[in-house]
Amino acid sequence: MSSAPCTNVRVPAKVNLFLAVRGIRDDGYHELVTIFQSVAITDQLTLRIEGRSELLNHPAGGRRTELSLAHDAGSGVPTGPDNLIVRAAQLLADARGIRMELVHEHDPVVGVRTRLELAKRIPVAGGMAGGSADAAAALVGLNELWDLGIPRSELRDMAAELGADVPFTVMGGTALATGTGTGFARVLCRGAFHWVVCAAEEELSTPAVYKAWDDYCSPSEVEPDAVLAAVAGGDPEALGAALHNDLQPAAEVLLPRLAADRKALLDAGALGAVVSGSGPTIVGLAADAQEAQRIARRVAGRFPRVLITTSPSGGPVVQRC
Ligand SMILES: C[C@](O)(CO)[C@H](O)COP(=O)(O)OP(=O)(O)OC[C@H]1O[C@@H](n2ccc(N)nc2=O)[C@H](O)[C@@H]1O
Ligand SMILES: Nc1ncnc2c1ncn2[C@@H]1O[C@H](COP(=O)(O)OP(=O)(O)OP(=O)(O)O)[C@@H](O)[C@H]1O
Helix, strand or coil: CCCCCEEEEEEEEEEEEEEEEEEECCCCCEEEEEEEEEEEEEEEEEEEEEECHHHCCCHHHCCEEEEEEEECCCCCCCCCCCCHHHHHHHHHHHHCCCEEEECCCCCCCCCEEEEEEEECCCCCCCCCCHHHHHHHHHHHHHHHHCCCCCCHHHHHHHHCCCCCCHHHHHHCCEEEEECCCCEEEECCCCCCEEEEEEECCCCCCHHHHHHHHHHHCCCCCCCCHHHHHHHHHCCHHHHHHHCEECCHHHHHHHCCHHHHHHHHHHHCCCCEEEECCCCCCEEEEECCHHHHHHHHHHHHHHCCEEEEEEECCCCCEEEEC
């Protein structure tokens, strides 16, 4: 087999610079208009092949692999079949006729093993598409490691089966999405934006936030034009004023403190502050890199974890190791 025995994928988190909920579909999903942007907070997935690699991608060898997953994210993130990485691997294996058996990382290798290790830096259940980004890393990384040759655009289309945020995280950059968030077009973005990312102690479940929107909010007509103009012009002041998220009031029903947290970021000098996706992470936009550091210092005592980052970032970056 010609593929490398080891591949590394760095995959960025996302923020929604704009998110409008237009209504509910019959299947319970919500129709959105949203602008995604990748930010430079990344998870890293390392993928290795051990044992008899000829069994993996060779029709005569039977096309099969064991797969194990380990991560450093603690007990809130599963390592079994529910992990989005494992679901992504299963999706690719099924699509290419590879028999995949999920095993424990310490089980002895019988035949061939695909060993995955995740270094998690994106806040978990924070509204920054961490699990989706990991699924994207698995699709892109296994495509390379298993030598499947699937174009990125096809991986993006397959990704919709794994979750609404996954197609965007396969591509990265800046995009305007409609539908459930899976159909999108690239958006022009000039320059770099500087963010103060404030993680919360609590987690918010995405279905629970959409349920709160159902119970307390109604469809909005707000349009993304001001955000599109601000990113095209590389104008942080305009972007700060235009940041918008219809899920924010729903997240604040479940965690009322978030409203005061946003105000604290604005008082500390942020040009705008918004709940990221379904929350509870809040992102504050700074005028420049120095200002981001100043704001971060001012709010540090209020949040368990404050990160400084930039956007836009690219898509998943694959390196042989
Ligand atoms: C909040 C956002 O992160 C904004 O980008 C996404 O809309 C959520 O994306 P995600 O977590 O990848 O979503 P999925 O894993 O597909 O769905 C999780 C749950 O979110 C709700 N969901 C998600 C997307 C959408 N357009 N409408 C929904 O109602 C559904 O209850 C679904 O059961
Ligand atoms: N690889 C993974 N990383 C993180 N969580 C995962 C992963 N796979 C499955 N999960 C589960 O998904 C839940 C949501 O985690 P995630 O970090 O993706 O949330 P999120 O960033 O709010 O998602 P989104 O912004 O896409 O709505 C977690 O509580 C965890 O149980």
